[in-house]
Amino acid sequence: MLRLISLLLPALIPSWRFFKTVAPSPRVEYRLLHRGEAGDWQEDRPRPAHLSFFTMLRRMLWNPAWNEQLFMVSCAERLVEADSPHSSAHSEDEINRRIARLLPMADDTELQFRLVFWYRDGAQLVKEVEFESTPVPVNSLRVRSHDY
Amino acid sequence: MTIELALRLSEILLAFALFQQSLEQLAVRYAWADPLVFAVRLALCLPLIAGLEVTLVLAALWGIGLWQLWRYQGPYNGGSDKMTLLILTCLLLAHAAPTQFWSEMALSYLAVQLVLSYFVSGWIKVINPEWQKGEALRDVFRFSAYPVSEGLRALADRPLFLLAMGWAVILLELAFPLTLLDPLALKIALACTAAFHFSNACFFGLNRFFWIWICAYPSLIWFQDRIVGSI
Numbered sequence: 001m002l003r004l005i006s007l008l009l010p011a012l013i014p015s016w017r018f019f020k021t022v023a024p025s026p027r028v029e030y031r032l033l034h035r036g037e038a039g040d041w042q043e044d045r046p047r048p049a050h051l052s053f054f055t056m057l058r059r060m061l062w063n064p065a066w067n068e069q070l071f072m073v074s075c076a077e078r079l080v081e082a083d084s085p086h087s088s089a090h091s092e093d094e095i096n097r098r099i100a101r102l103l104p105m106a107d108d109t110e111l112q113f114r115l116v117f118w119y120r121d122g123a124q125l126v127k128e129v130e131f132e133s134t135p136v137p138v139n140s141l142r143v144r145s146h147d148y
Numbered sequence: 149m150t151i152e153l154a155l156r157l158s159e160i161l162l163a164f165a166l167f168q169q170s171l172e173q174l175a176v177r178y179a180w181a182d183p184l185v186f187a188v189r190l191a192l193c194l195p196l197i198a199g200l201e202v203t204l205v206l207a208a209l210w211g212i213g214l215w216q217l218w219r220y221q222g223p224y225n226g227g228s229d230k231m232t233l234l235i236l237t238c239l240l241l242a243h244a245a246p247t248q249f250w251s252e253m254a255l256s257y258l259a260v261q262l263v264l265s266y267f268v269s270g271w272i273k274v275i276n277p278e279w280q281k282g283e284a285l286r287d288v289f290r291f292s293a294y295p296v297s298e299g300l301r302a303l304a305d306r307p308l309f310l311l312a313m314g315w316a317v318i319l320l321e322l323a324f325p326l327t328l329l330d331p332l333a334l335k336i337a338l339a340c341t342a343a344f345h346f347s348n349a350c351f352f353g354l355n356r357f358f359w360i361w362i363c364a365y366p367s368l369i370w371f372q373d374r375i376v377g378s379i
Contacts, residue, residue: 007217011233014261016268018227021276022287050299056350059296064172066296066353071224073293078222090221118291125291 003086024119024128026076030099033110033135041114044099045069072098076115080130092133100141110135151255154370155242156199158363159206162235163196165359166209169225169232172356182219185212206240228356234261235363252374259371262364263325266341270321279318282311294352317344328376331369338365 028044045065059066075091082088100111115131170190177183189212196205213233216224223229241254273279278287289295290304303310320340327337342365345358 004214004218007222008214008233011213011217011223011230012237014227014230014234014265016227016265017272018269019284019288020272021278022284022292025292027293047295048297051297053350056296059353060346060349060355060358061168062172063353063355064175067172067225067356068176070226070293070353071220074222074224074226087221094220120287120291 023077024117026073026080026130027116027118028072028076028095028099028113029116030111030113032103032106032138033112034106035108038112044072044113045102068098076131080115080117096133096136097141100138103138103142105142106138109138111138111141112136149366149370149373151242151248151252151370151374154255154366155239157366158235158239159196159199159202161359161363161366162232162239163193165232165356165363166190166196167193168359169356173224185215185219188212203240203243206236206243210236210240225356228354228360231265231357231360231364234258235360238367255367256371256375258364258367262361262368263328265361266321266324270318270324273314273318274322279314282307282314285310285314294354296351296353300351320344328368328372331372334369334372338368 029041030044031041032039072095075094079088079091079095095113096111099113103111112135113133114129117128117130119126119128166189170186170193173186174183174190189209192205192209192212195201196209210233213229213236216229217233235258238254238258242251245251245254273284276284278284286304286307289301289310295301295303320337324337324341327333342358342362345354345361349355349358
């Protein structure tokens with residue numbers, strides 16, 4: 001109950017501090033491990049090179065994939081902030097499931113993701129790995145999704 | 149504007165925003181409970197638009213909002229989810245209030261929060277040297293997770309343009325409370341802030357912010373007329 005109140009209060013008494021600072025920004029990268037052999041890291045849902053104005057207008061009404069991606073950004077930030085073990089486990093699980101949702105079922109294959117944070121140091125852009133997950137069988141994530 | 153009209157307009161706009169959010173959530177299905185809850189929320193938008201059993205419908209939608217907070221361990225869509233819950237709470241309290249006075253207090257709270265959402269946002273930027281120099285907005289385009297395409301990152305190479313845009317937003321947000329002094333100025337300011345949300349939706353994909361923020365606009369037009377206009 002206390003947890004629920006702590007989640008509700010910021011909605012009822014918001015701080016409205018949007019973009020107070022531009023903090024290091026996360027990207028989710030993942031790789032597949034087949035029978036222990038690791039593949040290359042790849043960015044989850046890389047953004048397109050360009051978007052037409054028409055597509056931007058369409059996304060005013062229909063933007064589920066991007067909004068899911070923004071939720072994964074929130075999960076990445078919560079995971080690194082590590083407010084509580086429950087919150088961290090929830091965020092890790094959410095990211096795992098949402099990556100796995102778009103992968104085909106694959107036997108003997110595990111999924112591992114990492115959180116890469118981009119920030120500016122002086123005039124230079126820096127990329128730093130802040131978190132690596134424990135590999136999880138892809139099929140278990142797909143099956144578990146029905147047990148939620 | 150009467151309080152009844154302000155409430156009705158907010159309810160219709162809110163029903164549309166929730167309908168849009170729910171359809172998007174239904175498209176991202178991967179857990180059995182999620183589609184069920186969002187289908188219920190989708191269905192509840194219909195009586196809300198029609199004005200049927202509004203108090204009960206708002207209470208049910210508020211309960212679903214609370215469930216979402218628990219399900220996602222916080223907002224799914226950041227500030228837009230917070231604003232959704234705030235609007236639901238204020239509209240529900242306005243309907244359930246025992247007297248007209250408390251109804252007006254509930255709607256006034258929403259109006260004040262809307263003003264604060266702009267003013268506080270402007271204030272924390274104007275006191276930050278990174279925002280003053282235009283560097284913060286450059287960073288948003290340079291490396292943040294928000295630009296919807298890689299091509300948009302090229303805007304980071306136009307510092308003067310971003311400096312001007314950043315200050316335009318800061319000044320709009322800081323001046324927003326002053327527009328309460330005149331009904332026409334308020335409506336012009338609301339058109340500007342709606343355009344600001346629209347540009348955020350185009351550049352950063354924050355479409356839900358646009359739809360949910362305008363739901364609160366009727367409350368502020370009523371507030372200006374009822375409270376500030378009568379002083």
